[in-house]
Amino acid sequence: MSHTIKNVAIAGASGNVGAQVLNVLLHLEFNVTVLSRNSKPFPAAAHVKVVDFTSMESLSAAIAGEDAVIDTTFSPEVETPLRLIDAAAKSGVYRFITSDFGLDPDLPGVHDLPVFGRKKASYEAVKRHAADNHLTYTLVACGVFLDWSLSTGFSGLDLQEKKAFIFGDGNNVVPWTTLEDVGRATANVLLHPQETLNRPVYVHSLFMSQNQILGAAKNILGGTGWGTTYNDMTPLLENALTDLKIGNISASTFEVQIQYCLATKKLAHPWAMDDNTLLGLEEWNSEKVERLIQTIAHKST
Structure with a gap:
């Protein structure tokens, strides 16, 4: 049975991913309700509902009558996304898009890492509700956020200081997707409810290794003066997991787990199945990557 999705609620709409979605x-003219913890400003075309994310009753009331709910919230705790999923199932929402936006959730080992515990719990919850015919779901697998990773240094590249922290040998090719492309793909899922039914969708702006991105940076910023280190990620992962167990937690505790995946082919590699065409994305060429690097490097000066 086909469904037309028109009324959409989104949580986390002020975040990096949520704002793009x-x-x-709004451009596609969905009727959009923003679920927000407070009455911060959003685009006028969106209807804003202030909700208590700790309350099933508040969430259920806010999403009553919605065809789809998109979760773009990001935090380590699992209660909020699970409560939102349960509220959607209870309220008769047809499609739920979880806040995954990462590596292949069906690849063995990916969701076993603690950093992906929230994603794993959400995936298991929507599959359980779908099995009971309470809702349908989609996950968006997009690899690494390309522009965000280059801007923040998460990619291992410091464009300002010309420093490169390479994960392993730097040769593992992985999916990278810009935040804009993630937003476009996620919204376009709702235009194709049957083709995206109860599965992850796989999108990318490009498939490149860290060394290839470093090469693109050198083409733009010059090849001299770079300080480059190649790092065995296994002991770094072990140290991060030890720190997690003893409560010595920092941002790097979680970042290292993802960077370990990016160095490990069995955990991160180009998609076997690709949904770019279905969801309206075009693969980038090297010149476009270099222009992005130039823009980001210019902004950081």
Whole structure:
């Protein structure tokens, strides 16, 4: 049975991913309700509902009558996404898009790492509700956020200081997707409810290794003066997991787990199945990557 999705609620719409998804939803003229913890400003075309994310009753009331709910919230705790999923199932929401936006959730080992515990719990919850015919679901697998990773240094590259922290040998090719492309793909899922039914969708702006991105940076910023280190990620992962167990937690405790995956082919590699065409994305060429690097490097000066 086909469904037409028109009314959409989104949580986390002020975040890096959520803001992009919201913009595309409004451009596609969905009826959009933003679920927000407070009455912060959002685009006028969106209807804002202030909700208590700790309350099933508040969430259920807010999403009553919605065809789809998109979770773009990001935090380590699992209660909020699980409560939102349960509320959607209870309220008769047809499609739920979880806050995954990462590596292949069906690849053995990926969701076993603690950093992905929230994603794993959400995936298991929507599959359980789908098995009971309470809702349908989609996950968006996009690899690494390309522009965000280059801007923040998460990619291992410091464009300002010309420093490169390479994960392993730097040769593992993985999916990278810009936040704009993630937003477009996520919103476009709702235009294709049957083709995206109860599965992850796989998108990318490009498939490149860390060394290839470093090469693109050198083409733009010059090849001299770079300080480059190649790092065995296994002991770094072991140290991060030890720190996690003893409560010595920092941002790097979680970042290292993802960076370990990026160095490990069995955990991160180009998608076997690709949904770019279905969801309206075009693969980038090297010149476009270099222009992005140039823009980011210019902003950081």
